[in-house]
Amino acid sequence: MPALVAALLYSLSAAAECVLPAAPSRIPDGSSATEQEMVAAMRTLKHYNDDVTEYTQCLEFEEHRNRLSVDVRQKRKDLALNTLAAVAAQFNEQVRRFKARHS
DSSP, rough: OOHHHHHHHHHHHHHHHHOOOOOOSSOOOOOTHHHHHHHHHHHHHHHHHHHHHHHHHHHHHHHTSSSSHHHHHHHHHHHHHHHHHHHHHHHHHHHHHHHTTTO
């Protein structure tokens, strides 16, 4: 019976962990990238955006279950959203450079 309780507690703690998604490691240089590279980067960024959304929902779920304080949830959410915004800004700058080459 103690092993069952330990296994249950472990599975609950494992479920309580929201994992911050990794930001894309590379954004193509818009002044030299191909259209295929830019499209692939856009898909990667959209996937990253979805991952961040899922992460923030996980944080909210954990807060509602009293496994995470409001302050901790907010700090983690802010970090994720600020990182996403910075990556999106970098990508948008490269899109502008890419479009400038093709206009």
